[in-house]
Amino acid sequence: MSRCLVGVSGGIDSLFAAIKLQEDGFDVYALHMHLNSKSQLPETAKNVLHEYNIKLLYADYTREFNRYVIDYFTKEYAKGYTPNPCVVCNRDVKLPFLFKEARLRGIETIATGHYADRDENGLIIRHKSRKDQSYFLACVDRDIIKHTIFPLKDFTKEKIRKMLDFINTKESSDLCFVKNNYRDILKEKLGTKDGKIIKRNNVVGYHTGFYNYTIGQRKGIQIGSKPHYVVSIDARKNIVYADEEAKLYSNEFYLDSMKLLKDEIFFKDRTVECVVRYNAKPKPCRIDLMKKRVVLLEAERAVTPGQVAVFYENNKVVGCGKIDYGIH
Numbered sequence: 001m002s003r004c005l006v007g008v009s010g011g012i013d014s015l016f017a018a019i020k021l022q023e024d025g026f027d028v029y030a031l032h033m034h035l036n037s038k039s040q041l042p043e044t045a046k047n048v049l050h051e052y053n054i055k056l057l058y059a060d061y062t063r064e065f066n067r068y069v070i071d072y073f074t075k076e077y078a079k080g081y082t083p084n085p086c087v088v089c090n091r092d093v094k095l096p097f098l099f100k101e102a103r104l105r106g107i108e109t110i111a112t113g114h115y116a117d118r119d120e121n122g123l124i125i126r127h128k129s130r131k132d133q134s135y136f137l138a139c140v141d142r143d144i145i146k147h148t149i150f151p152l153k154d155f156t157k158e159k160i161r162k163m164l165d166f167i168n169t170k171e172s173s174d175l176c177f178v179k180n181n182y183r184d185i186l187k188e189k190l191g192t193k194d195g196k197i198i199k200r201n202n203v204v205g206y207h208t209g210f211y212n213y214t215i216g217q218r219k220g221i222q223i224g225s226k227p228h229y230v231v232s233i234d235a236r237k238n239i240v241y242a243d244e245e246a247k248l249y250s251n252e253f254y255l256d257s258m259k260l261l262k263d264e265i266f267f268k269d270r271t272v273e274c275v276v277r278y279n280a281k282p283k284p285c286r287i288d289l290m291k292k293r294v295v296l297l298e299a300e301r302a303v304t305p306g307q308v309a310v311f312y313e314n315n316k317v318v319g320c321g322k323i324d325y326g327i328h
Helices: 011-022 045-051 061-078 086-103 157-163 182-190
Strands: 003-007 027-034 057-058 107-113 195-199 202-207 229-233 239-243 249-260 272-275 283-288 291-300 310-314 315-325
Touching: 003 011, 003 086, 011 027, 011 045, 011 107, 011 157, 027 086, 045 057, 057 086, 061 086, 061 182, 061 239, 202 239, 272 291
Parallel strands: 003 027, 003 107, 027 057, 195 239
Antiparallel strands: 195 202, 229 239, 249 291, 249 315, 272 283, 272 310, 283 291, 310 315
């Protein structure tokens, strides 16, 4: 009987993944990672695993989570970026350490409750439902993905809820380490510092911390009678730049770092799909690898430095990179 180590958070998705693998004939071990004060495994989840005779293991990775996720989160905001900590957590913490824990126990296969799939070469495949989470897995090491099973690949959230309607669990929050508002963490770490809000060289307002703003934000920007939005942030000068919505659209952007899952020749003169944030509509693009420049064939709204751009071809992830400034 093949053994598999499943990462369980306590939510219905990861519990279903463990149960499904058990029913498929795997010898299933469930691993709950303690990452922060909010990552306690509910009693409901423990009872479900016990009922299905799934062995429950624990591992403490709070130090690694603080280092790779929370520190990264605050440092990126301090630079004027808007990071996606979930992508970083999957890449640097959840899947690598789940794989490490499996190897320590002589288990070859791991599994998660993500809505995604993979091919035999370790390329992530989009899920067919609106809950697709391929974006969050795009930057995970390919060798880890090759050893990962995605039991939710053929299921929708609605179907899983019906099948496990006896389990009462809460939805996972977007930022698992935030109690109320993520800005509270930033205020504590970065303090407050008054600065200017500028539109086309004119001071039109003031702020108490540029980290309270992100590209495309309208709230907190009041200029005359027309709606205005944040169009860029200069952390070094402590300035938030605002303008009308038309200024939010970009036809190209640059990458600070880039990870290719295909040979460079694959991208030469090839049009692929680009997603600039989770749940964004895919846009056709071409990638200049030398300049780390992405040219969009359709303009995109609010391309945001610090977010991750994910590239697809035939619904498979073929690359990703962190968006940098230099947007036009």
